[in-house]
Amino acid sequence: DDILKRPGPIPPSHCKQDQAMSNFWKEFSFPSPVDDILKRPGFTLEDLLDEDDVVVDIKSQKDELKAYMTKKETIMALLKYILETPPKDATEAVKFRYPVVACEILTSEIEEIEEELTSPELLDSLFGFFSSENVNNSLGNLVVKIITSLMNSKLSTVLDYIKSHPNLLDALVSHIDCALIPDLIMRIINTESEAEGRGIIQWLADQNFTKLMISRFGPEHEKLQSDLARTLIEIMLGYDNGPLLKKLYDEESLDLLLGLILQENNIYGFRAGMAILSQMLRLLANTGTEIEQVALDVPFENLPYITKKIVSLLPKFNELLASPPKKLFIRNQLGKELEAFGFYRLAILQNFECLLNIGYESLINELLNNHTAMFRAVLDMMSMFSTNNFCPMFVDRIFAATISQATNEQLVKLLKEIELTTFITQKEAESKETKFMALPFLRRITYNINERSDQIEEYLDNIVGWKDLIESLADEFATIDRSRGGYNMASDSNSDQMSLSDESVESSNDADEYDTQQAEVLLSRADIDILFA
Numbered sequence: 001d002d003i004l005k006r007p008g009p010i011p012p013s014h015c016k017q018d019q020a021m022s023n024f025w026k027e028f029s030f031p032s033p034v035d036d037i038l039k040r041p042g043f044t045l046e047d048l049l050d051e052d053d054v055v056v057d058i059k060s061q062k063d064e065l066k067a068y069m070t071k072k073e074t075i076m077a078l079l080k081y082i083l084e085t086p087p088k089d090a091t092e093a094v095k096f097r098y099p100v101v102a103c104e105i106l107t108s109e110i111e112e113i114e115e116e117l118t119s120p121e122l123l124d125s126l127f128g129f130f131s132s133e134n135v136n137n138s139l140g141n142l143v144v145k146i147i148t149s150l151m152n153s154k155l156s157t158v159l160d161y162i163k164s165h166p167n168l169l170d171a172l173v174s175h176i177d178c179a180l181i182p183d184l185i186m187r188i189i190n191t192e193s194e195a196e197g198r199g200i201i202q203w204l205a206d207q208n209f210t211k212l213m214i215s216r217f218g219p220e221h222e223k224l225q226s227d228l229a230r231t232l233i234e235i236m237l238g239y240d241n242g243p244l245l246k247k248l249y250d251e252e253s254l255d256l257l258l259g260l261i262l263q264e265n266n267i268y269g270f271r272a273g274m275a276i277l278s279q280m281l282r283l284l285a286n287t288g289t290e291i292e293q294v295a296l297d298v299p300f301e302n303l304p305y306i307t308k309k310i311v312s313l314l315p316k317f318n319e320l321l322a323s324p325p326k327k328l329f330i331r332n333q334l335g336k337e338l339e340a341f342g343f344y345r346l347a348i349l350q351n352f353e354c355l356l357n358i359g360y361e362s363l364i365n366e367l368l369n370n371h372t373a374m375f376r377a378v379l380d381m382m383s384m385f386s387t388n389n390f391c392p393m394f395v396d397r398i399f400a401a402t403i404s405q406a407t408n409e410q411l412v413k414l415l416k417e418i419e420l421t422t423f424i425t426q427k428e429a430e431s432k433e434t435k436f437m438a439l440p441f442l443r444r445i446t447y448n449i450n451e452r453s454d455q456i457e458e459y460l461d462n463i464v465g466w467k468d469l470i471e472s473l474a475d476e477f478a479t480i481d482r483s484r485g486g487y488n489m490a491s492d493s494n495s496d497q498m499s500l501s502d503e504s505v506e507s508s509n510d511a512d513e514y515d516t517q518q519a520e521v522l523l524s525r526a527d528i529d530i531l532f533a
Contacts, residue, residue: 032057038064045077050093055104069105070112078102079122082142083129103142107149118150118157127161130171130178137178144180148187156196162188166207173212176227185231189238205243210235211253217260222268229272233279249280251305258309262316267326267343274347280306281354300362307363310355314367314374317348321377341388345381349394352378356401368402368410375402376418382438383423392438396445403448408455415459421449425465446470447477 034057037043048054048065057065068074081098106113116122129135129143151158162168172181189204191197213232216224235244247253260266261273284304300308324344329337352374356367367374378398385391399420406414415421424446427436436442450470453460460466470477 032062034062034065038068045074046093046098049098049101055101055108058105058110059108061110066110066112070110070116072116075106075113075116075122078106079125082106082139082146083125085136085139099139099142103145106146109149109153114150114153117146118154118161120161123158123161127165127168127171130168130175130181133174135175135178137175140175140178141180144178144184148180148184151187151191155191155194159188159191159197159200163203169204169207169209170212173216173228174224176213176216176231177224182227182231182234186234186238189235189244202243205247208247210244210248211256214248214253214257214260217257217266217269217273219263219266219269222266225268225272229275232276236279236283245283249304249306254306254309258313262313264325271343271347274351277306277310278347278351278354281310281351281358285354285358296359297361300360300366303360303363307355307358307360310351311363311366311371314352314371317352318374318377320344321348321381339384341381341385341391345385346390346394349378349381349391349398353394353397353401356398356405359405364402364405365410368406368414372414372417375399375414379418379420379423382442383427386436386438392441395438396441399445400448403445403452408452411452412456412459415449415456420445421460421463421466424449425463425469428469429465443473443476446473447480450477 032053033051034048034053037047037051040047048068054065058069069078079102081094081102086095106117117126126143126147129140147158172185175181176185188197189201192199192201210232213228216228232248236248257273257276261270263269284307321344324342326342326344328340328342330340331337355363375398378395382392382395402414403411424442427439427442430436431439446469449460453470
């Protein structure tokens with residue numbers, strides 16, 4: 001206390017005492033079983049790897065342990081556990097424990113270890129792991145962890161190595177189903193924001209990296225395609241106007257992708273490829289003229305290639321909606337056999353919705369003037385798969401986008417040619433006897449048509465039952481006007497009619513239909529991530 005009250009600097013004698021105390025705590029450590037192993041004559045690396053405290057001690061950089069682990073022969077021995085697949089008769093420790101502990105030691109941010117690992121010889125070993133046709137994915141994740149750790153401290157060295165070995169990009173893409181490789185690819189791309197990594201995106205574009213990924217969408221690479229799609233979508237979401245994205249939109253890449261995914265018996269490639277195309281269309285809608293410098297009012301022939309290409313394929317998509325290459329049949333709880341909606345139809349509806357939402361005037365004109373058959377096919381999906389979780393939702397979205405953009409003449413032409421208003425009045429009448437599960441979504445379409453009633457009044461006046469229907473839904477439409485909410489199949493206790501509500505429409509399942517609807521979707525978590533990215 002006297003010292004603290006005393007004016008002026010602390011006396012040198014006390015500074016020395018503080019420094020000595022600091023050194024004491026720095027050098028102090030609790031006894032560890034690792035210390036005993038290091039003192040034991042003839043100890044082995046495996047003795048240390050078997051000890052739980054070895055990772056904590058190496059990260060604490062205990063001098064004796066650090067001296068042993070930074071020897072070249074020790075580093076090579078640690079790498080051997082990671083780079084070489086253990087024999088079938090190896091112990092559980094050799095198969096599982098030693099590789100993981102070795103990886104923790106090699107990524108413990110010790111300068112001497114990192115210097116050794118970034119030597120050309122060992123970088124060859126690390127990246128060369130993926131040159132084999134078949135790799136152990138568990139060990140591959142450990143290799144990626146080491147490479148990623150080195151990029152945190154030796155970024156220039158690692159990037160220079162990658163640039164001098166462009167063929168390793170092909171190896172990484174060939175094993176993108178290894179869980180951490182997509183993260184490594186994004187780590188490489190994200191170095192663009194760091195001084196040492198500036199220009200990496202242009203270099204990847206010059207190597208045709210996106211085309212390299214697209215080339216794996218044939219049926220022989222189905223195990224890679226979910227990870228490829230997620231990675232490409234992540235690139236699109238992060239770099240919406242860079243050289244990689246522009247390469248993705250060029251004619252050569254798009255023709256390659258569509259040619260591959262439309263091959264026979266390529267359900268996984270079709271699903272993943274269509275998810276990529278849908279995301280590309282969303283970017284056109286969200287970024288406007290940024291990607292291809294195209295104004296919204298240009299003639300159809302001057303639109304981005306992707307839009308014209310997909311429009312040219314609509315007759316093919318129409319055929320796939322009616323008769324997908326692979327049909328699956330399921331049974332509901334009553335034992336009735338039903339055709340499943342399926343991935344092909346889901347991907348096509350999603351893609352068509354994205355196409356409509358771009359907003360190019362000439363595109364809408366082309367679709368409404370020359371492709372109304374596609375709209376009828378979409379409407380038929382709602383009738384055929386009214387209990388599916390996703391089908392009615394996408395049909396509703398497709399017609400919402402169309403009705404809001406069509407001119408009066410185009411809207412009347414569409415309603416006539418696909419008989420949409422007749423379809424609506426018939427389903428409403430039928431639902432009084434048998435519940436039409438997609439009716440809430442159909443009423444959203446009805447609402448959107450009614451919003452244009454002043455402009456197409458003459459046509460609607462001639463539809464039998466239309467005025468009565470609108471009057472019967474007046475209260476429910478007023479609810480939408482107030483809240484702009486959605487429909488729900490929630491039951492009204494005073495009426496058999498299905499009511500409108502501000503709650504989520506996805507809950508429109510009767511309990512006895514729930515299992516059937518889930519079975520029709522047949523989506524894994526990964527599938528949903530791709531389709532709704």
